[in-house]
Amino acid sequence: MKIFEKAPAKINLSLDVLHKRPDGYHEVEMVMTMVDLADRIEMQEMARDTIIISSQAGYIPLDEKNLAFQAARLIKDRYDVKQGVYIHLDKRIPVAAGLAGGSSDAAATLRGLNRLWNLNISNEELQILGAELGSDVPFCVTGGTALATGRGEKLEPISAPPQCWVVLAKPPINVSTSEIYGKLNARGIKQHPSTAGVLSAIRDKQFDRLCDNLGNVLEGVTLDLYPEVRHLKECMQRLGADGVLMSGSGPTVFGLVSKEAKVARIYNGLRGFCKDVYAVRMLT
Numbered sequence: 001m002k003i004f005e006k007a008p009a010k011i012n013l014s015l016d017v018l019h020k021r022p023d024g025y026h027e028v029e030m031v032m033t034m035v036d037l038a039d040r041i042e043m044q045e046m047a048r049d050t051i052i053i054s055s056q057a058g059y060i061p062l063d064e065k066n067l068a069f070q071a072a073r074l075i076k077d078r079y080d081v082k083q084g085v086y087i088h089l090d091k092r093i094p095v096a097a098g099l100a101g102g103s104s105d106a107a108a109t110l111r112g113l114n115r116l117w118n119l120n121i122s123n124e125e126l127q128i129l130g131a132e133l134g135s136d137v138p139f140c141v142t143g144g145t146a147l148a149t150g151r152g153e154k155l156e157p158i159s160a161p162p163q164c165w166v167v168l169a170k171p172p173i174n175v176s177t178s179e180i181y182g183k184l185n186a187r188g189i190k191q192h193p194s195t196a197g198v199l200s201a202i203r204d205k206q207f208d209r210l211c212d213n214l215g216n217v218l219e220g221v222t223l224d225l226y227p228e229v230r231h232l233k234e235c236m237q238r239l240g241a242d243g244v245l246m247s248g249s250g251p252t253v254f255g256l257v258s259k260e261a262k263v264a265r266i267y268n269g270l271r272g273f274c275k276d277v278y279a280v281r282m283l284t
């Protein structure tokens with residue numbers, strides 16, 4: 001039997017770091033939602049007890065370093081599954097972009113194998129398994145829109161943000177998440193984004209207020225280190241996006257746009273100098 005799962009990208013509408021914990025993780029407060037830019041994951045049962053990963057994307061690991069591989073191995077071990085699986089990752093989400101592509105692949109693999117092998121694992125249990133793979137995986141298991149706390153694994157579902165277009169652009173650079181967190185620790189946090197402002201704007205379905213309150217405590221660090229990300233953000237603002245923010249530790253910058261008529265101008269303006277640009281809807 002063969003099944004498919006979609007693995008959508010996440011964006012952070014707010015990302016705050018409260019403090020560094022004794023276990024080395026950062027205590028965070030994030031509002032996350034998903035956009036209609038997704039990897040497609042094909043999972044095919046194999047009688048042989050093995051996990052095989054393939055992908056058209058030549059730049060991701062296809063061995064045990066791949067998060068989908070790790071998800072498959074975790075579920076096989078915990079539920080004593082003897083069958084194997086062939087997993088093909090049709091990558092559409094740019095890699096190492098701040099869009100949780102790998103985490104979403106892992107979450108989709110957990111969901112998919114739960115179906116493929118009739119394991120009847122609850123979403124809560126899949127999220128607990130997912131937390132062993134990465135801090136963003138539990139959110140990706142259920143998606144939607146949520147307030148994430150702890151190291152990102154404690155989730156409180158919230159209502160969907162006002163519907164809008166999301167233009168995403170990723171400059172051709174690699175940003176190391178640990179480097180960004182390291183620099184943030186070194187320089188300290190002068191101003192925290194308003195998580196409460198984002199939550200209340202979403203609750204009241206106030207698009208303009210949401211745009212005004214978007215905030216990411218990692219953004220200043222990445223923008224200072226990588227002028228091309230700052231340039232991209234400024235261009236998106238100049239082209240008329242209503243609210244612009246960097247997602248995760250970057251380097252992807254997204255713009256929220258309420259009027260469809262503006263989307264083509266922003267998309268085309270960015271495509272003039274940036275290859276990885278996407279205009280999608282929020283997944284609500």
Ligand code: ATP
Pocket residue numbers: 059060061065066067068089094095096097098099100101102103105106136177248249250
């Ligand atoms: P996050 O926003 O959660 O920090 P990201 O979007 O910045 O994640 P990913 O696309 O998940 O980053 O990739 C991060 C690293 O994980 C890459 O360097 C890649 O080699 C590795 N990786 C492992 N599995 C996958 C996968 N299935 N898809 C993409 N990258 C993967």
